[in-house]
Amino acid sequence: MKAVIIGYGNPLRGDDGIGWYIAARLADLSDREHVQIIACHQLTPELSATIAPVDLVVFVDADCSSTPGEIRRRGVLAEPGGKIMTHAMSPELLLACARDLYQGSPRAELFTIGGRCFDHTEGLTPIVRRACDQAVQQICALLGCLQANEQAHHA
């Protein structure tokens, strides 16, 4: 199984750096042969080529509308609707690009964490940082579970 983890956001805007923090934590923990970790500011069309051939893509982003520290997880499906940005796409749109340009349809999950502070500053607020560490565990469990399923399938 091959997976891509994409943590995105602006690390100079406080808790908007959630994606980068989690990507950095996962880079220390993950099996780099099977899992590619990407930290970036935005989702761009070029990422569609990266995610198309893998089995799983996990998006990680901050959420300014949910409770600070609240972890949300949902499946994501390809959807070409909505605003089409040149340098700020949604996960749904990126998946649609991957499908329509490269015939790739990975399973996709989106992890968001409610942010508290989005000011011009570096570093996460304590409550958000603790939630990020929990999210890291959840993502590792997801990766481990999928790896185990694949091994069982091939056994």
Place this chain on the structure above:
Amino acid sequence: MPKQIVIDPVTRIEGHSKITLHLNDKGEVTDAQFHVTQFRGFEKFCEGRPLTEMPSLMARTCGICPVSHLIAASKACDQLLAVRIPPTADKLRRILNLAQVMQSHALSFFHLSSPDFLLGLDSDPAKRNIFGVLAVNPDMARDGVRLRQIGQSMIELLGGKKIHPAWTVPGGVNEPLKPDEREKMLAWLPEATDITQRALKWFKSQLDNFTEEAATFGNFPTWFMGLVTPNGGLEHYDGFLRVCDAQGNIVEDMIPGDRYQDIIGEAVEPFSFMKFPYLKKFGYPQGIYRVGPLARLNIIDHCGTPLADQEWAEFRELHRGALLSSFHYHYARLIEILYACERIGQLLNEPDILNTFVRARARPNQPEGVGVSEAPRGTLIHHYKIDQDGQVTWANLVIATGHNNLAMNRGILQVAKRFVNGNKLEEGALNRCEALIRCYDPCLSCATHAVGQMPLRVQLLSPAGSVVDEIVRG
């Protein structure tokens, strides 16, 4: 009573701007203004910062072309240190700059402009985007994604990351090039070249479909400015300033970048935060000039690489003298991508490209430094003054897009006069105003976050202020 049409974008756009069209009593467009309504303040808040911070600080001016600001800032700091950077560092900076040109031009052509070319300027705005392109020409959509990816991957390989790489520093670059990195870049070049040649072939086949646009999109005489090599060739990193007139005659030549103020003045207008550079010799606003791909290909004697020279010769046959229509910026961009592919290959094959001596070190030695380079959008100038402790006391930036400000204003007027009906607003007319701006590929195109669909609200107001007509998009 005269009326106005105001094209005022909603607040979610990154680079804020609006367009005002002034109408006479007959509903005919008589004047146009392109307002940049956003104030960045970089020239002011960098005062007091150490010069060593300037490249990284100035890179934050833009998320689309940070490399351009890194390069110009580093060059200005080289002058402040009074160093001559090692030859290998010079070549590596050039490769970085050309990779920037490649990815930026790819974005402009394939993502921002190709929907207009493929689907038409009057097509449904909901489909005038990458998915619309994908539906009618999937190979072109893939080519655009891949070409930009190659350029960005080169930037990431050299600088450590795609956006705001911190690799170029005063005195040179931080790290030498590794052999495996060189091999990776060389391996990407044939594919990038093929994609560009395909795009050129396709675009040339479409030129007859856009004769009206070519005739009306910023088609007027101006001067053209850019950097050239000592023998008049295409130059993006160093060289000298050259200015040509509309007939292609050289009027200023071999001007060192640090003497830019000998030929360029800067004016301000109350309706915009963007400055209005002009050629001093001809005064303001008569000294209107253009920079960027069209200007660069107008002022040179040759490109300097075989495939690009071949395409450039064909390009220049479109018109005797300088090509005047801003529509041809798109064509020029593709030729510059081709040049970038070839030139990067040449530089990567230089015998000293892997040399590890890539940085000259010194303390501040000069009170003033100017860095001039060619950003994808045109000539970029960073001018700093420092105190004896190396802290910045003053900065002046002449941004590439700013040089084109007068031309963009005049271009909007030309397009609006031709296509805007002052009595009834139509979406196609809006798109043509947008398309004119896209020819210049300004940093304000960041404002067009939605591809081919600038969030716009256009209102036609009566003298009493009541809304006569309104069109909303985005």
